[in-house]
Amino acid sequence: MPYRTATPADEAALHALWAAAFPEADAAAVVALWGRDPGRHGRTLVAEDGGGRLVSALHHLPRPIRSATGAPQRVGCVGSVATRPDARGRGHVRRLLAAAVAAMTADGCAWSLLFTATPRVYEGAGWRSFAAPGWSGRPAGRTPHPGAAAVRPATAGDLPVLRALRTAYDAGRPLTTVRSADDWAHRVPVWYAPPTRILVATTGGAGSPATGFVVLRRPAPGAFEVVEIALAPGHEEAAAGALLSAAAVRARAAGTATATVRLPADPAVVAALPHLLADPAPSPTHHGMARPLLAPPAEVHATVTAPTAFHWPADAF
Missing domain, CATH: 3.40.630.30 (Gcn5-related N-acetyltransferase (GNAT))
Structure with missing residues (x-):
């Protein structure tokens, strides 16, 4: 053959x-x-x-x-x-x-x-x-997120900000890919096509600087996953808390029984898990x-x- x-x-x-x-x-x-x-x-x-x-x-x-x-x-x-x-x-x-x-x-x-x-x-x-x-568990109830960070859906105009956040957050992170402009233009949209959603955290009101973003996916009916995050230096805890709190709102609205987090075990991420998961259980x-x-x-x-x-x-x- x-x-x-x-x-x-x-x-x-x-x-x-x-x-x-x-x-x-x-x-x-x-x-x-x-x-x-x-x-x-x-x-x-x-x-x-x-x-x-x-x-x-x-x-x-x-x-x-x-x-x-x-x-x-x-x-x-x-x-x-x-x-x-x-x-x-x-x-x-x-x-x-x-x-x-x-x-x-x-x-x-x-x-x-x-x-x-x-x-x-x-x-x-x-x-x-x-x-x-990874971690999984029931979506948490409403919990206040730390700081004054606000969260909104990403728009096409956020691409330069997302690129900058991703590059900075991954600067020394093993196993991450050095994303090119072509990756952002073609590869990312393929894998994160709707209904996948990207949320952006900012320091407050309209036009305020972005401090992080998170990617939410629903791979199957009733399933809810957080699969990517980037946090700006100096804003890690506030941004992670705000983003996972916003993810919890969407998980509850979707009627999700179990949510899953597929993110690195960075201190800010681990500290923010209770904002999304009521009882986070490891699920590597x-x-x-x-x-x-x-x-x-x-x-x-x-x-x-x-x-x-x-x-x-x-x-x-």
């Missing part, structure tokens, strides 16, 4: 494969972002059966991700992994991963990152899971997986296990 890189002639078959493998919204996001990679054909690996039908594929993309020291590294990010149901269990993904490892290493990637709910598929190829913090995830390529394994381990490490959903690949 041939294993090869994709060509422009494969695009329709790839779109059909992803449409069959992923939920509709996720498949649309995969196609949209894949189409923006100018090197997508050479970085997409495919398997085809004896009749020339494309049955399995993955895409690897180099991204600038901060290391344990905060310095950006070239990281090979693996995504869009899919196999047709009638072709599963035949080792296609294992062979494609081996080819991806060789290609990413040749491309100068320090290590490789992926996210999955099926880790066993990747463990045999050298990837290892790591934990990400283990969907992230890392594999050393050119970097020493200890260096990669230090990055993904750093206390402040986090990877935001809008940087998914």
Whole structure:
């Protein structure tokens, strides 16, 4: 069975494969972002059966991700992994991963990152899971938030402010992506499309400076998640309290029984949890997986296990 890189002639078959493998919204996001990679054909690996039908594929993309020291590294990010149901269990993904490892290493990637709910598929190829913090619980009742911070929905005009807050908050944070202007223009809107909402905290009245933002998602009926936050230096506690209080209002209005927080365990975030969750209970995830390529394994381990490490959903690949 041939294993090869994709060509422009494969695009329709790839779109059909992803449409069959992923939920509709996720498949649309995969196609949209894949189409923006100018090197997508050479970085997409495919398997085809004896009749020339494309049955399995993955895409690897180099991204600038901060290391344990905060310095950006070239990281090979693996995504869009899919196999047709009638072709599963035949080792296609294992062979494609081996080819991806060789290609990413040749491309100068320090290590490789992926996210999955099926880790066993990747463990045999050298990837290892790591934990990400989280909490869940009943939405809290009305609680006063500290300080005089105000909260409002973000608008298109807030983009420069959001970029500045994100860059400053992540300046030394391991596992975060150095977002480009293109990411903000195209990647972030894909992953945070409505009904996802972004709220901005300010110091007070109209026109006052922004001190933070938070991203709220409803991934399924009855589900409510806080998945991204940025806090301005010197305003961390007030902004976090105001933003999570505002999130609680929206969770209660949605009739949510259980809300989830997927944020780094920064002191201001942990202190603000009771503003959103009545009884915060730890609920870490283990969907992230890392594999050393050119970097020493200890260096990669230090990055993904750093206390402040986090990877935001809008940087998914």
